[in-house]
Amino acid sequence: MDTIDSSPLSDTLLSEFAALLPAGRALTEASDIAPFVHEERDKFKGRTRLVLRPSTVEEVSAILRLASQTRTPVVPQGGNTGLVGGQVPRSDAEIVLSLSRMDRIREIDPLGRTMTVDAGVVLKRAQEAADDAGFLFPLSLGSEGSCQIGGNLASNAGGTAVLAYGNTRDLCLGVEAVLPSGDIFHGLRRLKKDNRGYDLRHLLIGSEGTLGIITGAVLKLFPKPAGREVAYVGLASPQQALNLLARAESLAGGRLTAFELMPRIGLEFTVRHTQGARDPMAEPHAWYVLIEISSPQSGEDARAVLESILEVAFESGEIEDAAIAQSLAEAASFWRMREEMSWAQKPEGGSIKHDVSVPVALVPEFLDRANALVLEAIPGARIVSFGHLGDGNIHYNISQPVGADKEVFLARWTEINTLVHGVVAELGGSFSAEHGIGQLKREELARTKDAVELGLMRGIKGLFDPFGIMNPGKLL
Amino acid sequence: MDTIDSSPLSDTLLSEFAALLPAGRALTEASDIAPFVHEERDKFKGRTRLVLRPSTVEEVSAILRLASQTRTPVVPQGGNTGLVGGQVPRSDAEIVLSLSRMDRIREIDPLGRTMTVDAGVVLKRAQEAADDAGFLFPLSLGSEGSCQIGGNLASNAGGTAVLAYGNTRDLCLGVEAVLPSGDIFHGLRRLKKDNRGYDLRHLLIGSEGTLGIITGAVLKLFPKPAGREVAYVGLASPQQALNLLARAESLAGGRLTAFELMPRIGLEFTVRHTQGARDPMAEPHAWYVLIEISSPQSGEDARAVLESILEVAFESGEIEDAAIAQSLAEAASFWRMREEMSWAQKPEGGSIKHDVSVPVALVPEFLDRANALVLEAIPGARIVSFGHLGDGNIHYNISQPVGADKEVFLARWTEINTLVHGVVAELGGSFSAEHGIGQLKREELARTKDAVELGLMRGIKGLFDPFGIMNPGKLL
Numbered sequence: 001m002d003t004i005d006s007s008p009l010s011d012t013l014l015s016e017f018a019a020l021l022p023a024g025r026a027l028t029e030a031s032d033i034a035p036f037v038h039e040e041r042d043k044f045k046g047r048t049r050l051v052l053r054p055s056t057v058e059e060v061s062a063i064l065r066l067a068s069q070t071r072t073p074v075v076p077q078g079g080n081t082g083l084v085g086g087q088v089p090r091s092d093a094e095i096v097l098s099l100s101r102m103d104r105i106r107e108i109d110p111l112g113r114t115m116t117v118d119a120g121v122v123l124k125r126a127q128e129a130a131d132d133a134g135f136l137f138p139l140s141l142g143s144e145g146s147c148q149i150g151g152n153l154a155s156n157a158g159g160t161a162v163l164a165y166g167n168t169r170d171l172c173l174g175v176e177a178v179l180p181s182g183d184i185f186h187g188l189r190r191l192k193k194d195n196r197g198y199d200l201r202h203l204l205i206g207s208e209g210t211l212g213i214i215t216g217a218v219l220k221l222f223p224k225p226a227g228r229e230v231a232y233v234g235l236a237s238p239q240q241a242l243n244l245l246a247r248a249e250s251l252a253g254g255r256l257t258a259f260e261l262m263p264r265i266g267l268e269f270t271v272r273h274t275q276g277a278r279d280p281m282a283e284p285h286a287w288y289v290l291i292e293i294s295s296p297q298s299g300e301d302a303r304a305v306l307e308s309i310l311e312v313a314f315e316s317g318e319i320e321d322a323a324i325a326q327s328l329a330e331a332a333s334f335w336r337m338r339e340e341m342s343w344a345q346k347p348e349g350g351s352i353k354h355d356v357s358v359p360v361a362l363v364p365e366f367l368d369r370a371n372a373l374v375l376e377a378i379p380g381a382r383i384v385s386f387g388h389l390g391d392g393n394i395h396y397n398i399s400q401p402v403g404a405d406k407e408v409f410l411a412r413w414t415e416i417n418t419l420v421h422g423v424v425a426e427l428g429g430s431f432s433a434e435h436g437i438g439q440l441k442r443e444e445l446a447r448t449k450d451a452v453e454l455g456l457m458r459g460i461k462g463l464f465d466p467f468g469i470m471n472p473g474k475l476l
Numbered sequence: 477m478d479t480i481d482s483s484p485l486s487d488t489l490l491s492e493f494a495a496l497l498p499a500g501r502a503l504t505e506a507s508d509i510a511p512f513v514h515e516e517r518d519k520f521k522g523r524t525r526l527v528l529r530p531s532t533v534e535e536v537s538a539i540l541r542l543a544s545q546t547r548t549p550v551v552p553q554g555g556n557t558g559l560v561g562g563q564v565p566r567s568d569a570e571i572v573l574s575l576s577r578m579d580r581i582r583e584i585d586p587l588g589r590t591m592t593v594d595a596g597v598v599l600k601r602a603q604e605a606a607d608d609a610g611f612l613f614p615l616s617l618g619s620e621g622s623c624q625i626g627g628n629l630a631s632n633a634g635g636t637a638v639l640a641y642g643n644t645r646d647l648c649l650g651v652e653a654v655l656p657s658g659d660i661f662h663g664l665r666r667l668k669k670d671n672r673g674y675d676l677r678h679l680l681i682g683s684e685g686t687l688g689i690i691t692g693a694v695l696k697l698f699p700k701p702a703g704r705e706v707a708y709v710g711l712a713s714p715q716q717a718l719n720l721l722a723r724a725e726s727l728a729g730g731r732l733t734a735f736e737l738m739p740r741i742g743l744e745f746t747v748r749h750t751q752g753a754r755d756p757m758a759e760p761h762a763w764y765v766l767i768e769i770s771s772p773q774s775g776e777d778a779r780a781v782l783e784s785i786l787e788v789a790f791e792s793g794e795i796e797d798a799a800i801a802q803s804l805a806e807a808a809s810f811w812r813m814r815e816e817m818s819w820a821q822k823p824e825g826g827s828i829k830h831d832v833s834v835p836v837a838l839v840p841e842f843l844d845r846a847n848a849l850v851l852e853a854i855p856g857a858r859i860v861s862f863g864h865l866g867d868g869n870i871h872y873n874i875s876q877p878v879g880a881d882k883e884v885f886l887a888r889w890t891e892i893n894t895l896v897h898g899v900v901a902e903l904g905g906s907f908s909a910e911h912g913i914g915q916l917k918r919e920e921l922a923r924t925k926d927a928v929e930l931g932l933m934r935g936i937k938g939l940f941d942p943f944g945i946m947n948p949g950k951l952l
Contacts, residue, residue, distance in 0.1 A: 111722055111837035112868065134726075158669050167669060169678075170646065183928045190835040192867040193634050193643060194906040195682060196921060197913060197951060198933045202645075202678030206671060223729040246587055250610075253699040253772020254730050296729020297777070305773070359666040361587035391668040392588065430670040437673060445672060452659045457674045459939040464932070475673060 006073075008092035009049045013070055017052060017095060020062045025101065027051040036077060036096050037089060044085035044439060048075070049092045055101040057176060057184060057215045063097060064213065064469075065182030073472045076209040078151025079122060081143035083355075084438025086155065086208045086474050094472075099150045102215060108133045113221040114173060114190045119150025119214050126219065135221035138165040142339055150214045156206035158434030160338075163390035164257040164294070165222065167434070169205040176216035177204050180465040190218050203460065208436050209471040211464040227299025228257075229306045230292045230331040233313075234285030234321040238364040241289050241389055243318050245360070248291060248309050255305055258292035259390035260338050261363075266384045269344040269399075270337055277337060280323050289389070290338050341386050345399050348382070350406040352416045354396040358429035363392055366427055373419045374398060378412065393433040396420060417444070437475045445475070482549075484568035485525045489546055493528060493571060496538045501577065503527040512553060512572050513565060520561035520915060524551070525568045531577040533652060533660060533691045539573060540689065540945075541658030549948050552685040554627025555598060557619035559831075560914025562631065562684045562950050570948075575626045578691060584609045589697040590649060590666045595626025595690050602695065611697035614641040618815055626690045632682035634910030636814075639866035640733040640770070641698065643910070645681040652692035653680050656941040666694050679936065684912050685947040687940040703775030704733075705782045706768045706807040709789075710761030710797040714840040717765050717865055719794045721836070724767060724785050731781055734768035735866035736814050737839075742860045745820040745875075746813055753813060756799045765865070766814050817862050821875050824858070826882040828892045830872040834905035839868055842903055849895045850874060854888065869909040872896060893920070913951045921951070 018026035027033050028050055037046030054060045067074045073094040077087045089096050099120035106116040110133060117126055123144040130137035141147060141159040151157075153175065157168045165171065174189035187201050204211055235241055241261050248256050264286050271277050291309070295302035303324070310322045325331035345351045358366045367385055374381055380401030387395040398416065400409040421431040425448065437445050446454065461468075461476050494502035503509050504526055513522030530536045543550045549570040553563045565572050575596035582592040586609060593602055599620040606613035617623060617635040627633075629651065633644045641647065650665035663677055680687055711717055717737050724732050740762050747753050767785070771778035779800070786798045801807035821827045834842045843861055850857055856877030863871040874892065876885040897907040901924065913921050922930065937944075937952050 109835060109837060111718060112835045113725070114835075156671050156675075158671075162669060166646075169675070170642075179928065179932075185928055185932075186926055187929070189906075190904060191833045191906050191909070192836070193638060193833045193864075193869045193909040195632050195634075195908045195910055195912045196906055196925065197682075197929075198687075198936055199632075199645070199678045199682055200929060200932055202675045206673075206675050211674075223725060225729070242587060249589070249699060253701065255772055296731055297773075297781070301773070357667045357669045359585060359588045359590075360668070361585060388669075393669045428666060430665075430667050430672055432671045433667070433669040434671055436671045449672065450662055452655065452661055453663070453673075453676060456655075456661075456676055456940070460674055460936065463935040463939060 006091070006093045009072065009095060013072065014050050017050060017063065017066060020066065021052060021054060021059055025053045027053070036080065036098060039080055039082070039088055041083065044088040046088040047091050048089040048094055048096050051096040051098055053098045053101045057178060060097065060178045060213055060215055061182045061184055064178050064180055067469050068181055068467055071467050071469060073469050075471055076154070076213045078120065078148035078154070079143065079146040081147040082151065082155060082438060083435045084440040086436055086438030086471070087151065088439070090473055097213065099148060099215070105129045106216065109190060110134070112190055115219045115221055116188060116190070116216065117149055117219060118216055119148065121149050123147050123149060123152060130221050134224065136224045137219060138222055139168055139171055142342070149217055149219070153205050153214050153217055154207065154209050155436040158388070158391070158393065160258050160260065160388065162388060163259055164254065169202060171220050172201070172205060172217050173220060174218040175201050175204055175214050177212040177214045179212045180467065180470045185212065188216055188218055208438060208475045210461060210475045211470060223296060225294035226297055227295045227302040228292065229299065229302040230290065230325045230334050231306055231310060232280040232323045232334045233289040233291060233310070233319050234281050235287050235289060235319045237287060238367050240318050241287060242361065242364060244289060244313050245390060247313055247318070251309050252293055252305050255293050255295055255302065257294040258290060260290040260387065261389040262288040262290070262338060262341060262386040263384060265382055266341045266386050267337060269348055269384065270340050273344040273347045274336070274340045277340060280334060280337070281321050283321065285320050290334055341384065342395065342397070345384055345397055349400040349404065350410040352398045352410065352413050354417065354420050354431070355433050355435045356396055356420065356424045356429055356431055357391065357393040357433035358424060358427040360390070360392040362427045363389060363394060366394070366423055366429070369423045370396060370420050373423065374416060377416065377419060439474060442473070442475060482567070482569045485548065485571060489548065490526050493526060493539060493542060496542065497528060497530060497535055501529045503529070512556065512574060515556055515558070515564055517559065520564040522564040523567050524565040524570055524572050527572040527574055529574045529577045533654060536573065536654045536689055536691055537658045537660055540654050540656055543945050544657055544943060547943050547945060549945050551947050552630070552689045554596065554624035554630070555619065555622040557623040558627065558631060558914060559911045560916040562912055562914030562947065563627065564915070566949055573689065575624060575691070581605045582692065585666060586610070588666055591695045591697055592664060592666070592692065593625055593695060594692055595624060597625050599623050599625060599628060606697050610700065612700045613695060614698055615644055615647055618818070625693055625695070629681050629690050629693055630683065630685050631912040634864070634867070634869065636734050636736065636864065638864060639735055640730065645678060647696050648677070648681060648693050649696060650694040651677050651680055651690050653688040653690045655688045656943065656946045661688065664692055664694055684914060684951045686937060686951050687946060699772060701770035702773055703771045703778040704768065705775065705778040706766065706801045706810050707782055707786060708756040708799045708810045709765040709767060709786070709795050710757050711763050711765060711795045713763060714843050716794050717763060718837065718840060720765060720789050721866060723789055723794070727785050728769055728781050731769050731771055731778065733770040734766060736766040736863065737865040738764040738766070738814060738817060738862040739860060741858055742817045742862050743813060745824055745860065746816050749820040749823045750812070750816045753816065756810060756813070757797050759797065761796050766810055817860065818871065818873070821860055821873060825876040825880065826886040828874045828886065828889050830893065830896050830907070831909050831911040832872055832896065832900045832905055832907055833867065833869040833909035834900060834903040836866070836868040838903045839865060839870060842870070842899055842905070845899045846872060846896050849899065850892060853892065853895060915950055918949070918951060
């Protein structure tokens, strides 16, 4: 798979690619290219000479056919919001294929409860289109204003609604994709049941653009909840949060739609650095949980369930305090405390990040063991471990000690990752719960993945992409 | 992939395989083998000289290692309830590997809501183990008393709970499997989020034992509904049933857990041939729907929702009559009318069967067009089209005309399949919604599947199983 050409794209080839598209759809000026090679966290520096913006699946096919013939590496890009560098071109040998111009909502089928969209549709727009048609498309992420459905699928994005609705792959009935050869995979099925052979859809989903380019998808729609209520809860420990989770699941059944854990220090950072943010509680608590209940029946039902959970939890001493949002604005402000937590770490200096999952019941043990190792290695490190407790998925982020040198601290990224991921592995967990592998975790994947599994993955890569032109240097 | 040995298994090799297991776990007597080569519908006649019954994943691994070395074809078998011949050995060259002795419930994790089981656990037992632990494992099939979890996964079984909970693949977090080489795929993960590369789990699920043998699985558990109510509804047409479905989904939200369509003739057959079965309604109706509502809250809530759906539907003229089950016994009798419908066709003579799906909204069009073609081809044919309307999945079964010659009628199986599946294809549907491909639909798959997709499937088969020892002659 190392047959690709790693010399910079020639002017001739550049023109050949550009000629496959209508005028204006091939970007070659540095200023036009800039937004496609820089990502928001500035962790990955990109380079390319050419960004192609096709608007049809046939154009994507023509580009990949030429790329295969000429062994030209292609980096597919959606909203450029990925956190592991999967969407970033690494050199002038690589071209970027942006899906942004493929942005049609192709069809909404209210009876079948499906929505068929181009890969370049921005998630927020997909949510709104579903809403306008009287449905819920539940996928919900911090970057939903700019990330695209194709990228969500390529990375099998998670987010805050996984607890009730599943990961992106669970929200997709069918995909259309272009293979590296230029062949089109016509898998845009609207079927709830289809057992005709191997499930290639699930192979393409989560493959981070290394097997082909997803150009369209059939998404599942859900009934809109009739009512939704949010509470902010103060409690003593992750173990108590886990007890509360079990209680909430047993009382709310399928109506529990979010359960997010946050530490005191994360709340302090957020209040400190986010305009308008305030602590929802009068007294400080060591830990916080945001609970959301959605009722198919009514707001009263959601409220009653939420109140009954909190009442029983309070009586049994599991929680210290709780505030139920009294308005949509207050509910939004509770959610904001959770959503801004990652960004609020930035003004506090360097942050070494992890995106891990373990079996839900083992989250407290994971935190205890990881904290001990990290604080032994870096006394004074400020651990901001928050996230989707209901999914066993913790964003275990470590802010530098107060006054430490940022570069010196960040230089220990791999060392600290190794410590934390060691605990994760011992607990049967994953060092990439929802962000994927990309460039960031590629070596770690190669080092840690079971040899049998890695062998199959490499075989599949070779089968789909014999010349290795699809997003090379990512994932595998 | 035609490198396998098709001569009957030699006595020497037979002894070598038998020596891999404790005494008594290798069956060679015809009377012992009989239950493994005959399937209930008698559509596929099996043959083998050897049935192996390993009880550990290591034993399965040793068998497949030897099978690979000696190019011996292996047919994995669970509860032997498959309807497409996937589990049936075709000749004395093939050995059967039965998973029945791998029947441990390995672990139940109440906080993570998972259950880890051996592949040979019977579905009914898995349901009961979940129930004992205070949870619901929702997979529900006619054959649940004998089918096994491994077979459910290998065939991605559907059933009556798909509407609310998904197909078998949606109920599984991780699998353990043995590859044809004997290598063990250690994918028994209990994680709700894990984005470390290609999803091999979903490739193994639904591959009908052609890529490897699933030996264990992590299954998702769900909260038990607090209340469940069932109604039997009489109405005029599939279009009215579809209108009722839309209404039920909008009023019940996630609480709609079954929506099954049945024609009058199916009810007549069932009443005629099933002991104790009776028509739940005083007057005859052209079509019937069984609706089930499950509430996380209470039986009263389920009842109230069900009543409100029926009330509005009745007022708007969508339905003609409705009976809400007044007891658990009555609910069971309603369900029985649906479950016995397939068997009730048997005393009526030959039945040409289909297991198709189309987008939900197109079910009435499918029925109109298919009926016209079938009745033109075979005047007097009695069409018993019933099934999971909420999934767009219809068991389109055709009983012979009264007094017709059964053999002459059944000889037209392929001709009629071709007519019906032609309509299915034009509507973007599937000719195998939930039963799989096996032997029965293998040629049709090869003939109709998109060349790009078929090429990828064959490539994957070659990658996993270079000597073609895994369940040859099935699926591909």
